Amino acid sequence: MSKANPTDRFYSKDHEWVKDNGDGTAIVGITDYAQEMLTDIVFVELPQTGKKVAQGEPVAVVESVKSVSDVYAPVGGEVIGVNSKLENDPSLINQDAFGEGWIVKMRLSNSAELKSLLNVADYEKLIKEEKH
Numbered sequence: 001m002s003k004a005n006p007t008d009r010f011y012s013k014d015h016e017w018v019k020d021n022g023d024g025t026a027i028v029g030i031t032d033y034a035q036e037m038l039t040d041i042v043f044v045e046l047p048q049t050g051k052k053v054a055q056g057e058p059v060a061v062v063e064s065v066k067s068v069s070d071v072y073a074p075v076g077g078e079v080i081g082v083n084s085k086l087e088n089d090p091s092l093i094n095q096d097a098f099g100e101g102w103i104v105k106m107r108l109s110n111s112a113e114l115k116s117l118l119n120v121a122d123y124e125k126l127i128k129e130e131k132h
Contacts, residue, residue: 003032005124006098010117012074013126017098020114025080029102030062030071030093033127038064041090046082047104053077055113060103062093071103075113081105 009017015034019027035041045061053059058070059079083102086092093101108114118126 003098005031005033005120007120009098010074010114010119011123011126012072012117014072014074016072016074018074018114018117020108020111024111025105025107026075026077026114027102028059028071028074028104028106030097031123032097034069035093035097035101038062038066038069040065041093044086044090044093044103046084046086047079049079049082051079052109053079053106055116059106062090062103073106074117075106075111076109077106078109079104080107 009019011017011031015031017029017031021027041062041064043063047059053073053076055073055076057073059073060071062069062071082104095101
């Protein structure tokens with residue numbers, strides 16, 4: 001049973017979410033829909049703090065019992081923190097994709113990139129289309 005997508009975030013077509021902290025930083029993770037498609041997540045390869053990524057570039061890797069998937073940066077910037085809890089308990093993403101299962105914290109290089117992402121209504125439309 002998937003959880004409702006929070007309205008306080010932006011979404012990418014690759015099923016990442018980004019929550020703007022309003023101070024030039026943002027938290028990034030994968031959506032509940034993404035973790036459902038991956039099934040049981042067994043490993044997360046976190047980036048190094050200080051890694052710079054452009055919008056759309058891989059920022060982390062999530063490995064499930066079914067597949068290995070890149071996590072793409074929904075916005076460009078610098079990784080300023082990682083969720084180290086995922087190293088010992090990658091299933092946090094399955095349990096709470098929008099909360100405890102966050103992946104990286106970033107300093108945004110261009111907050112205008114947020115406007116290129118989907119709002120919750122458009123993201124839910126995308127999921128419906130993918131399910132058909």
